[in-house]
Structures are given as structure tokens and as C-alpha cells.
Amino acid sequence: SKLDYGLAATLALTRVAAARGDQVTVIAFAERVLRTVRVRSGGRGAWAAYEALYDVEAQLVEPAYDLAAEAAFDVEPRSATAVLFTSVTDLAAAELLRESLLRLGRRHRALLLNLEDPELRALAAAPPATPAAAFAQVASLEIQLANRRLARHLRRGGIRVVNTPADRLALEALESYLAIFRGAAAAPAQARL
DSSP, X not given: OHHHHHHHHHHHHHHHHHHTTOEEEEEEESXXXXXXXXXXXXXXXXXXXXXHHTTOOOOOSOOOHHHHHHHHXXXXXXXXXXXXXXXXXXXXXXXXXXXXXXXXXXXXXXXXXXXXXXXXXXXXXSOOOSHHHHHHHHHHHHXXXXXXXXXXXXXXXXXXXXXXXXXXXXXXXXXXHHHHHTTSOSSOOEEEO
């Protein structure tokens, strides 16, 4: 599931960040904040995060991006790196995501990793055989277009955005996170996942 890919990428990123000496806090949320997990630097940090997150379940609710941003502000009042894993398929939720990330980006270096929905990509690419399939194709194209607009708007606001398929999520997360620190001083950074 998307949640499984997101958790795997979060844990991989947690392991790398903790090994670098970064302070990491993982905030799992749906319509409310479900878990806040502080991870110690070093090798056991990722294991502690796994133990705290392995039983998080996917929920079919509107994600509360605003509450997650508030939780990040509460956990880390200083400038940090905030990494958000999500999959934007709801155009109404995209607006709340945009507002929340731009607000978060005023204090933190924000990175959005948007997991592309393979079913939407398949619907957009397949020639429609029925009127219902044509409607589904138009809807999927609209969602993809809205995601591109969202990414452009966020990038103009200084937010790093990566749209990626599930099989590349962990790799893209690691590459994007480490790119933030290339050339930076050797001092550990704060990380918020």
C-alpha cells in the first residue's frame, strides 16, 4: 500500500539522518496527529522508530496537513528540515497541503515527497473504451495537472517538491534529503519527518 511505501521510505530516511547525527522526529498523521516519535542519533534510532510506527494503519480520511504543520512547529521551534510524505489525489486537500507547506516553509526547509498514484497514471494513459472510462480518464488527467500546478506553486514558494512512483520513493527521499546538505557545514542539522 502507499502507507507501506511511505513508512519504508520514512524509516530509511530516519536511519540515514540518525546515522549522520541529525535529530529526527517522525509525525504520523491522518485527520489528527496519530504518533510523534523522537529518534535518538545513532544506529538504534531507526529501530526505535520502527517499533513505534509498525502498526500505524491507513485511514480513508482527509489528511490534516495543518495539524501536522502545527505539530512540527511545536516539536521544533528553530529552523529545521521538514520532510512530508503524502499522496495527493484529492484536489480539496491539495489546497490545505499548499497552505500548510508554505507556512511551514517560512521557518523550516521543507521537502514534499508526493507519491504518484499508479492507477491514476494508468487511467490517464489508456484509451477509453466507454463513456465512463473517458470520464475517469479526464478526472485522472485533472488530478495529475493539479499536482503539477501544486508543485510549481510550492517551488516558487521555496519548497522542494519530488513527485515519484512508489518503487522510487525511498531512493528519491534519500537523494533529496542529502542534496539539502551537500556542501553544508559538518555540523548536524535538525530533521523533521
